[in-house]
Amino acid sequence: MDWIEVSLSVDGEGAEAVADALHDLVHQGVVIEQAFPGEAWSDEPLPPGPLLVRGYFADDGQAAARRRRIAEVLGYLHMMYERIPEPEFRQVHEADWAEAWKKHYHPIRVGERILIKPAWIEVETGPDDIVLEMDPGMAFGTGTHPTTQLCLQACEWFVRPGMTVADVGSGSGVLAIAAAKLGASHVLACDNDEVAVRVAQENAERNGVSDRVTVQHSSVAGMHKPGHVFDLGLANLTARIIERIAPDRFQNLIHPGDRFIFSGIIDTQTDGIITLLASYGLETIGQHHSGDWVLLITRRREL
Numbered sequence: 497m498d499w500i501e502v503s504l505s506v507d508g509e510g511a512e513a514v515a516d517a518l519h520d521l522v523h524q525g526v527v528i529e530q531a532f533p534g535e536a537w538s539d540e541p542l543p544p545g546p547l548l549v550r551g552y553f554a555d556d557g558q559a560a561a562r563r564r565r566i567a568e569v570l571g572y573l574h575m576m577y578e579r580i581p582e583p584e585f586r587q588v589h590e591a592d593w594a595e596a597w598k599k600h601y602h603p604i605r606v607g608e609r610i611l612i613k614p615a616w617i618e619v620e621t622g623p624d625d626i627v628l629e630m631d632p633g634m635a636f637g638t639g640t641h642p643t644t645q646l647c648l649q650a651c652e653w654f655v656r657p658g659m660t661v662a663d664v665g666s667g668s669g670v671l672a673i674a675a676a677k678l679g680a681s682h683v684l685a686c687d688n689d690e691v692a693v694r695v696a697q698e699n700a701e702r703n704g705v706s707d708r709v710t711v712q713h714s715s716v717a718g719m720h721k722p723g724h725v726f727d728l729g730l731a732n733l734t735a736r737i738i739e740r741i742a743p744d745r746f747q748n749l750i751h752p753g754d755r756f757i758f759s760g761i762i763d764t765q766t767d768g769i770i771t772l773l774a775s776y777g778l779e780t781i782g783q784h785h786s787g788d789w790v791l792l793i794t795r796r797r798e799l
Contacts, residue, residue: 511547522551612639642786669696676705716744729756735765
């Protein structure tokens with residue numbers, strides 16, 4: 497299948513608004529990443545600056561109508577945010593798309609022990625390395641984005657042998673796999689996109705953790721089961737998506753007193769998300785930053 501890429505370069509506030517507008521019009525959600533000169537994929541930290549919002553939709557019989565709808569929605573948004581530019585569209589052949597980004601996807605070290613290795617590359621590893629062998633395919637989650645790296649570092653800090661972990665919006669499964677390799681006895685990884693679910697399952701099998709990682713096609717609401725509560729929660733989602741699904745009650749996925757980690761938040765949105773999470777019983781007890789991005793460490797209030 498061929499795809500149409502839609503992209504815009506905007507500031508932080510504009511990126512959130514654009515991502516929210518595009519979310520239901522493109523395949524597998526929207527990716528927000530730093531727009532900067534040079535390689536699209538790099539093992540160097542991404543500097544602060546403009547943000548690139550990208551999404552894809554199928555180049556099929558509905559493509560022209562979808563393109564007009566996207567232009568219309570973003571046109572309305574431009575009336576409120578004049579700095580939002582016209583969207584750029586380009587056709588992408590799936591094989592070309594895969595090979596193009598693979599050229600720039602290299603092994604990357606995160607935190608003290610984690611090494612993310614593309615599945616098609618062989619690298620030398622140390623005895624203490626925790627190797628994540630990933631092929632994200634059309635699912636988001638290569639490990640190169642600052643928000644993913646922040647979450648991976650949080651996994652190093654908080655995952656302990658025998659813990660149970662909930663990964664909300666798991667994408668390629670990189671966080672769930674890291675948690676399992678750090679000793680979690682069970683990880684429930686959920687995404688509402690069928691492609692992401694398939695890719696995450698394949699990556700869990702590739703890494704030898706499919707016995708401890710359950711990949712589920714569902715929303716947060718679908719993760720709630722009587723008596724099934726986790727020791728740690730992970731959610732690498734944009735602020736707008738957190739706002740949208742907060743009523744599904746993240747907090748009930750974890751035990752009172754346990755931690756829930758939220759990443760994918762742009763710094764200008766931080767105060768609002770902290771207030772929102774507090775209203776659902778998740779108190780922010782720590783923050784970590786990477787450029788314009790923020791990770792929040794929250795704890796569920798004791799009953």
